[in-house]
Amino acid sequence: MNEIIQFIEQYPITIYMFVLAIFLGYELISNVPTVLHTPLMSGANAISGVVIIGAILLVRQSASDDYLTLGLGFLGIILGTVNVVGGHAVTNRMLEMFKRK
Amino acid sequence: MIAIVNLLYLISVILLILGLRNLSNPSTARKGNLRAASGMVLAIATTLFVPLESGDNNYYWIAMGIIIGSVIGLVVSNRVKMTAMPELVSLFNGLGGACAVTISFIELYGFQEVFGDPSLSQVSYGRHATTQLAMLVGAVAFTGSMIAYGKLAGKIGDWQIPFSTYINIVFLLTLVGLIGYQVLYPDESFTLPLITLGLALFYGFTFVQPIGGADMPVVISLLNAFTGIAAALAGIIYESQMMLIGGILVGSSGTILTILMCEAMNRSLFNVIIGGFGGESGGGKDRGEQVVQEANATDVAIMMRYAQNVMVVPGYGMAVAQAQKTCKELDDVLHKYNVNVKYAIHPVAGRMPGHMNVLLAEADVPYPKLFDLDDANRVMDESDVTLVVGANDVVNPAALDDPSSPIYGMPILEILKSKNVIVMKRSMNPGYAGIQNPLFFHEKTKMLFGDARSSIENLISEVRTLG
Numbered sequence: 343m344n345e346i347i348q349f350i351e352q353y354p355i356t357i358y359m360f361v362l363a364i365f366l367g368y369e370l371i372s373n374v375p376t377v378l379h380t381p382l383m384s385g386a387n388a389i390s391g392v393v394i395i396g397a398i399l400l401v402r403q404s405a406s407d408d409y410l411t412l413g414l415g416f417l418g419i420i421l422g423t424v425n426v427v428g429g430h431a432v433t434n435r436m437l438e439m440f441k442r443k
Numbered sequence: 444m445i446a447i448v449n450l451l452y453l454i455s456v457i458l459l460i461l462g463l464r465n466l467s468n469p470s471t472a473r474k475g476n477l478r479a480a481s482g483m484v485l486a487i488a489t490t491l492f493v494p495l496e497s498g499d500n501n502y503y504w505i506a507m508g509i510i511i512g513s514v515i516g517l518v519v520s521n522r523v524k525m526t527a528m529p530e531l532v533s534l535f536n537g538l539g540g541a542c543a544v545t546i547s548f549i550e551l552y553g554f555q556e557v558f559g560d561p562s563l564s565q566v567s568y569g570r571h572a573t574t575q576l577a578m579l580v581g582a583v584a585f586t587g588s589m590i591a592y593g594k595l596a597g598k599i600g601d602w603q604i605p606f607s608t609y610i611n612i613v614f615l616l617t618l619v620g621l622i623g624y625q626v627l628y629p630d631e632s633f634t635l636p637l638i639t640l641g642l643a644l645f646y647g648f649t650f651v652q653p654i655g656g657a658d659m660p661v662v663i664s665l666l667n668a669f670t671g672i673a674a675a676l677a678g679i680i681y682e683s684q685m686m687l688i689g690g691i692l693v694g695s696s697g698t699i700l701t702i703l704m705c706e707a708m709n710r711s712l713f714n715v716i717i718g719g720f721g722g723e724s725g726g727g728k729d730r731g732e733q734v735v736q737e738a739n740a741t742d743v744a745i746m747m748r749y750a751q752n753v754m755v756v757p758g759y760g761m762a763v764a765q766a767q768k769t770c771k772e773l774d775d776v777l778h779k780y781n782v783n784v785k786y787a788i789h790p791v792a793g794r795m796p797g798h799m800n801v802l803l804a805e806a807d808v809p810y811p812k813l814f815d816l817d818d819a820n821r822v823m824d825e826s827d828v829t830l831v832v833g834a835n836d837v838v839n840p841a842a843l844d845d846p847s848s849p850i851y852g853m854p855i856l857e858i859l860k861s862k863n864v865i866v867m868k869r870s871m872n873p874g875y876a877g878i879q880n881p882l883f884f885h886e887k888t889k890m891l892f893g894d895a896r897s898s899i900e901n902l903i904s905e906v907r908t909l910g
Contacts, residue, residue, distance in 0.1 A: 349569030356679055356687065363675075363688045366460065367695030374467035376790055376815055377804075379700060379797030384532050385466045385476050386696050387667050389459060390539045392483065392689035393581075393674035396546045396681050398490045401505050403498035411549050412501060416508045418545035423512025424519075425539040426487075430480040432520035432531060437473040439525075439804045 381436045388429025394422025444494050451489040452685045458482025459689055463696065469810075486685050525805045526762045529663060529795035530595035536667050537588030543581030543673035544640070550574045550680055551636045559631030568626055570680065575622040575636075577676035579643045584669035586647030591662055594655065595794050607653040614646040650716075658715050659794045661704045665712075668697025700796060707790035707816070709852045735871070738889035740898065743828075743865050744905030747777060750827035753784045754819070756856055757799045758792050760833015760867070764895035767806040770832060773903050774808065780906075785826075786812055787819035787856050789837035819856055826861035833867060833895050839880045864888045867895050 350357060374382055397418030404411040459482040465475025491505065516535075523531050551574055557563045593599035604610060621639050654662050671693025678686030705712050747753055755774075761767055774784040786808065792799045803813060814822065823829070831838055834856075841848035842855045858864055864887050871883070882888055891898050 345568040348567065352567065352569065353679065353682075356682070356684075359684060359687055360675070360679075360691060363691035364695045367463075367692040368699055370460065370463045370692070371467055371696040371699050374700075375469065376788065376797055377800040377810065377813070378467060378469060378472055379703075380528065380532075380795055380801045381472055381476070381797075382466050383664055383667055383697070383700060383796055384528075385479060386463070386671070386693045387532055387536050387539070388476075389463070389479055389483065389689050390536070390667065390670040390674050390693040391542070392459075392486065392686050393539055393543045393546070393670075393677050395486060395490045395683055395686050396674075396677045397508075397542055398487065398505055399493070399495075399681055399683070400546050400549055401501050401508075402491075402493075402495055404501060406499035406501055410552070412504055414545045414549050416504045418542045419505060419508030420512040420515070421538040421545070422542040423509050424516040425535050425542065426480075426483050426516070427513045428516030428520045429532075429535050430476060430483070431517055432523065432528070432535070433476045434473065434480075435520065436525075436528070436801055436804075437476055439801070440469065440472065440810075 377440075381433050381440075384429060384433040384436065388426055388433060391422050391425030391429060394419060394426060397422050444492075448489055448493050451485060452683075455482040455486035455489065455685055456688050458485065459692065463692060486689075524765075525802060526765055527596070528801060529659070529793070529798060530592045532795065533588045533592040533595060533663050533666070536663070536670050537585050537592065539670040540581045540584030540588060540666075540673055543577055543670070543677050544585055546677055547574050547578035547581065547680070548636075548640065551578065552633065554629070555631045555633050555636075558629045566629070571629065572622065572626045573676050573679045575625065575639065577673050577680060578636075578640060579618060579622065580669050580676060581673035582640060582643035583647040583650060584666050584673055586644045587651040587662075587669070588647075588666050590648055590651040591659065591666060594651075595659065599652075601655045602652075604649055604652055607649060610649055611646070614642065614649060618642055618646060654715065658708075660791050660796045660798070661701055661708075661712070661715050663795055664697055664701040664704055668694050668701060671695075671697055704791060704796055707854065708850075709854055735883050736886075736889045738865060738891050740891070740901040740905050743830075743889070743891060744902050744909060746828050746863060746865075747782065747830075747902070748780055748906050748909050750782055752822075752826045752828075753777060753782055754787050754823065754826040754829040754858070754861060755784060756787045756789075756792075756829060756831045756834050756838055756858060757803070758789075758832065758834025758837060759794055759798075760835075760869070760895050762793060762798065762802055762833070764833060766832060766896040766899055767802040767808075769896050769899045769903070771803075771806040771808050773899050773906070774812075776903055776906050784812065785814055785819070785822070787814050787816075787823075787829075787858075789816055789834070789856050792834055792837050816854060816856065820860070823857055823860040826858075828863045828865060829858045829861040831858065831864065831866040832899070835868075835880055838882055840882055840885070841880070845881070858882075859885060859887055862887075865891055867891050867893070867898050869894065 401415035462475045462479025465471035675690025842850045842853045
């Protein structure tokens, strides 16, 4: 119990943002038409690649001879970039087809 | 410097939020995607210049990673066929999950040193638990997405794991217990985190493997939400608001999309996860020996040529046969004879939310011709000929009248209200979900066997010879 209180005291803003972002996500999406389900999911998928920021911070914080961290961080950056770049590119391709009408 | 960094991150977050909002409206969707992408680029660029207390920056490694990742992402996304879209989205999603796993793994590895040396300031319970959870959720999203990818690409069969429900419950409880134990009793050995990672990866496999058929769109959407949650948890570790907000937005929007899919099938999320209907092969009443009526292309062409209204019901079979453009061609030919062609789109037709809409858009079918479930059912009795192109479970009348059927209660396209039904199918095998479909034996139904695309091509040439 003490630890939970400690956690809340340590990250008050984070917890606020966590909760507010849940509602925001709900409000942003709640009226989406079926025709956009796929592009929306694909676009959201690209956004989840935001985790790449963690991988970049990890590599930047690492010592230049810590090859375990560098190697895994490097792998993380590649994976995250494929997710972000590929995700947005493929969403754009889908949406271009809708645009031609 | 730190003020500028925070300002830039704030702008990135705003771009992401505006992007997501625009993505949910057809007229602004493309702009939305570009906005979200520019927000992401800005966030990544900003991260390169955040002032850090320690570390050697290692820009060379970062640049190489970003370049290699961008090239792979661009090449793959430009080469993939539109029909292979569901598996690609699933694959990308898995990579995001894997990224969350690599960073939380390294963080946990770093914690061991701290746990082994009481003189260092200790890792808080919250931080440790969050890191463990980020690894768990990321790992489940990773292997789960890979299995979903394999299933959609036809590389992994739909075989069942015996007692999968119980296995999954045991796995989940074990994982929660393991993480709880490690957080409360941390020590310097790295064995337990490794076991946790291995179990979590395996759990992703046992979680998704039993789910199949019409449930696939739900699973993809759910795994997408998982990756978002993993990113958000990683955001707490790094105290990065950008990751936190981006991850949660994806997590909550993915969850909503999942719930919409479940509502479209009139089933609870729990039911989808626990009782994947692939397992209950057969199902429904025993109907004994039944005969189907087989049609030939000429008959069907005559019926369609002299019809007023034709309703096309596309399903996954259309995607497999790549028949969407041929379908549009048939539509154009019929249009010359003043036949009105409409398309009835079930919310879970295909293997991804909105899958059929994307394919028909690729074939240039105008948006007003697409009818969703309720609208299509409202005008179904006006349809003279209803042409089922590779759909199965979403038109199964057992959902309406057979309480013993595993899909009883799911809203379907009630195509038996129309005057004639033509079902295009490769063979008499039951659909992906393994459920027998009484529609095929109905007196109104005629079967047109063969590959959907060549069947439609035959119809087009037959209609043309009728003149």
